[in-house]
Amino acid sequence: MPDLTLLIFLAFSGLILGACLVLAFSKNLVYSAFSLLGTFTGVAAFFALLGADFLAIAQLLVYIGGIMVLYLFAVLMTSGIADVKVTNRSIGLKFALPVAVILFGLLAKLIFSTEWFVVKELPEATPTTASIGNTLLTQYLLPFELASVLLLGVLVGAVSLGRREVKGD
Amino acid sequence: MISIQHYLLVSAAIFVLGLLTVATRRNALGILLGTELVLNAAALNMVIFGRYSNHMAEGSIYALFVIVLAAAEAAVALAVGLMIYRNFKTIDTVEVDDLKG
Numbered sequence: 088m089p090d091l092t093l094l095i096f097l098a099f100s101g102l103i104l105g106a107c108l109v110l111a112f113s114k115n116l117v118y119s120a121f122s123l124l125g126t127f128t129g130v131a132a133f134f135a136l137l138g139a140d141f142l143a144i145a146q147l148l149v150y151i152g153g154i155m156v157l158y159l160f161a162v163l164m165t166s167g168i169a170d171v172k173v174t175n176r177s178i179g180l181k182f183a184l185p186v187a188v189i190l191f192g193l194l195a196k197l198i199f200s201t202e203w204f205v206v207k208e209l210p211e212a213t214p215t216t217a218s219i220g221n222t223l224l225t226q227y228l229l230p231f232e233l234a235s236v237l238l239l240g241v242l243v244g245a246v247s248l249g250r251r252e253v254k255g256d
Numbered sequence: 257m258i259s260i261q262h263y264l265l266v267s268a269a270i271f272v273l274g275l276l277t278v279a280t281r282r283n284a285l286g287i288l289l290g291t292e293l294v295l296n297a298a299a300l301n302m303v304i305f306g307r308y309s310n311h312m313a314e315g316s317i318y319a320l321f322v323i324v325l326a327a328a329e330a331a332v333a334l335a336v337g338l339m340i341y342r343n344f345k346t347i348d349t350v351e352v353d354d355l356k357g
Contacts, residue, residue: 090257092258093257093258096258096262100266103266103269103270104266104269107269107270107273107274107293108273110273110277110289110290110293111273111274111276111277111280111290116283116285116286119286119289120285120289123289123292123293126270126293126296127296130270130296130299130300133263133266133300133303134300134303134319136258137263137303137304137307138307138312139303139306139307139312139315139316139319141316142303142316142319142320142323145320145323146323149323149327150296150323150326153327154292154326154327154330157330157331157334158285158288158289158292158330158334160334161285161334161337161338162285164338164341165285165337165338165341165347178280178282178350179279179280180280183276183279183280184276186279187272187273187275187276187279190272190275191268191269191272194268194271194272195265195268198261198264198265198268199261203260203261203308204309205260205308205309206308206309206310209307209308210310213312215312215313215316218312218313219313219316219317219320221313222313222314222317223317223320227317230321234321234324234325237324237325237328238324238327238328241328241331241332242331244332244335245331245332245334245335248332248335248336248339249335249338249339
């Protein structure tokens with residue numbers, strides 16, 4: 088009987104790769120944007136498989152609930168969507184494709200030839216939320232605060248960029 | 257049993273396809289979709305290494321910062337994209353070339 092974890096891994100690998108291929112080669116930008124959904128879901132499932140429970144939920148909430156919707160809004164607000172031939176043209180594919188294949192080959196060779204420093208026996212996956220919170224507010228406090236300042240700046244920047252010009256401003 | 261190599265291989269595939277999207281797309285929003293793939297592959301790598309070296313909390317935190325930065329990047333880049341569309345009436349990166357000397 089095949090291992091259930093392996094089946095789940097293979098199923099979500101297929102989902103991720105299929106969605107990525109649609110994203111990279113689809114003629115229609117709307118299909119590309121929607122295929123992002125498949126990739127994000129698959130990566131969230133991978134997080135869960137790797138025992139990162141908090142991160143899997145954060146991926147679902149932030150990526151699918153936030154970023155994904157944002158992209159769909161932007162894609163649908165820039166017109167020319169109706170004409171599928173011109174929305175998502177690719178250029179230089181005959182140069183880029185060999186480069187990408189060679190790069191993937193090199194990465195695969197690297198992955199299988201490197202002696203990875205891994206623990207002998209994988210520990211049982213335990214809930215990570217408490218340890219994330221403790222580490223974030225002790226060892227990684229400065230990056231955490233910097234991230235919140237960055238988010239505030241982004242909020243102000245996005246609003247001031249996206250607003251319409253006020254008459255007589 | 258799934259080994260670290262299998263996870264890394266999937267992550268590398270996501271990264272390369274994202275890079276390919278960035279390199280070939282003419283639509284600015286298509287390019288941004290590619291960067292999301294690249295960032296997601298990086299976050300996935302962090303979690304994989306954290307899991308297999310028994311530093312789960314650190315791996316998760318780095319991935320969490322990647323997610324925060326991706327959200328920030330998406331918000332600003334899409335605002336810029338909408339402004340480009342409003343001013344140029346196109347989102348084609350080849351036609352937006354006002355800064356070309």
